[in-house]
Amino acid sequence: MDRPTHPLRIPDFRAYLLSRLAGTIALSAMAIVIGWQVYGIARQTMSIQQAAFLLGMIGMVQFVPLFLLTPVVGLVADSVDRRWIVRATTALLVLTSVMLGVANYLDRLGLPVLFCAAAFIGIARAFSGPAYSALAPNLVPRDVLPTAIAVSSAAWQVGTIAGPSVGGLLFAIHPDIAYASVSVLFALALGGIFMIGKVPQPPAQADRRPLTRILEGFAYVRRNRLVQAAITLDLxxxxxxxxxxxxxIYARDILHVGATGLGFLAAGMGVGAASTAIFFSVRPMTANVGVKMLIAVVVFGLAILTFGLSTHFWLSLGALVVAGCADMVSVYVRSSLIQLHTPDHMRGRVSAVSQLTISASNELGEAESGLLASLLGPVGAVVFGAVGAIGVTLLWSRLYPELKRARTFDPPDILKTEPQHGVAQP
Known part of the structure; x- marks a missing residue:
């Protein structure tokens, strides 16, 4: 049988893609609705700075379970059927969205319920992230994995475009409709994962102590400076x-565009990222990958700086689109380096370490943004962070010369010859 030359020719990958797209739309829509409702409830009795701090705490509530569970979830992803991990966590998200919808319908949706839902989302993402990441390389041949990453990232970014817009627009019509739509999309994502056929697991390592195996993921990232540089720079x-x-805050109190405008702003980065991911799915990056990642992060910082200072909706939206393009370049390079430079039997644990840093940069970053906004105001917080990101990139270019020397995604010879599990074998 001829080896597939594109991941979309593989039925299991198509099912995986359907699940990821539907799940991302649902998760992005639910996140924007939760954030809008938390801020709206808080602003009834609090100042902008106090409400901003509460918004940041939503990110913290999602980060804490992920931080606590990271040592375990990577080992689980390398030991348990990865499909069932994703199925279980997607089912939890279905139940969470239904809970929010029922509470909203009964007019019982207060801050405690919203924060409880955020914690459930954090738990679900803690387990599903490493499993999703480690599952993809088992579905496609190694030589088309960068293309699969680009296609998967495109689906994820399309979800981030559609999700906030759908969530904002449906919420503007009626909150019940928004929560019902999210529940249906999560159910569709669950069905997509059930469509994936059996995928061989990495060889069992029953003779190894669980704690030893857990620490191996952190030790591998520490030893592999290229993977370490890509992960920490993004962090x-x-x-x-x-x-x-x-x-x-920008939608309501700075740009004055309401829930509908919030949906467009939240989709802005996704628009830029999705277009970049689609481009890479057609023309994968092949040269000077490390230098391009460094340049992309600087551009990301400059775009966020522009957004922070802007008081015009279209300029703000354009800056977010540019930031999304630059962020996708960084995501594409980081994901390809991690997946291609990590042995399959360790991908779950290394993906868990990567997810911890990603979540730290996202959810913990939300908490940091909320805290800074309560001290410096929202504009001061965004400007301070953008300048800091540019400074970190310049510092990393000196601390990790391995990034500048990374010309291609080619892994060491020992990883090229490592047995793969799934359709990657001829």
Whole structure:
């Protein structure tokens, strides 16, 4: 049988893609609705600075379970059928969205319920992230994995475009409709994962102590300076320059565009990222990958700086689109380096370490943005973070010369010859 030359020719990958697209739309829509409702409830009795701090705490509530569970979830992803991990966590998200919808319908949707839902989302993402990431390489041949990453990232970014817009627009019509739509999309994502056929697991390592195996993931990232550089650069850049938690403040109190405008602002980065991911799915990056990642992070910081200072809706939206393009370049390079430079039997644990840093940069970044906004105001917080991200990138270019020397995604020879599990074998 001829080896597939594109991931979309593989039925299991198509099912995986359907699940990821539907799940991302649902998760992005639910996140924007939760943020808008938290800010709206808080502003009834609090100042902008106090409400901003509460918005940041939504990110913290999602980050804490992920931080606590990271040592375990990577080992689980390398030991348990990854499909069932994603199925279980997607089912939890279905139940969470239904809970929010029922509470909203009964007019019982207060801050405690919203924060409880955020905690459930954090738990679900803690387990599903490493499993999703480690599952994809088992579905496609190694030589088309960068293309699969680009296609998967495009689906994820399309979800981030559609999700906030759909969530904002449906919420503007009626909150019940928004929550019902999110529940249906999560159910569709669950069905997509059930369509994936059996995928061989990495060889069992029953003779190894669980704690030893858990620590191996952290040790591998520490030893592999190229993987370490890609992970940590993304961590500090997005931790500092992430501004998504403050979008409700910009939409309501700075740009004055309401829930509908919030949906467009939240989709802005996704528009740029999705177009870049689609481009890479047709023309994968092949040269000077490390230098391009460094340049992209600087552009990301400059775009966020522009957004922070802007008081015009279209300029703000354009800056977010540019930031999304630059962020996708960084995501594409980081994801390809991690997946291609990590042995399959360790991908779950290394993906868990990567997810911890990503979540730290996103959810913990939201908490940092909320805290800074309560001290410096929302504009001061965004400007401070953008300048910091640019500074970190310049510092990383000196601390990690391995990034500048990374010309291609080619892994070491020992990884090229490592047995793969799934359709990657001829």
């Amino acid at each position: 500090f850049a997005v931790l500092l320059a992430g501004s998504t938690a403050l979008l409700p």
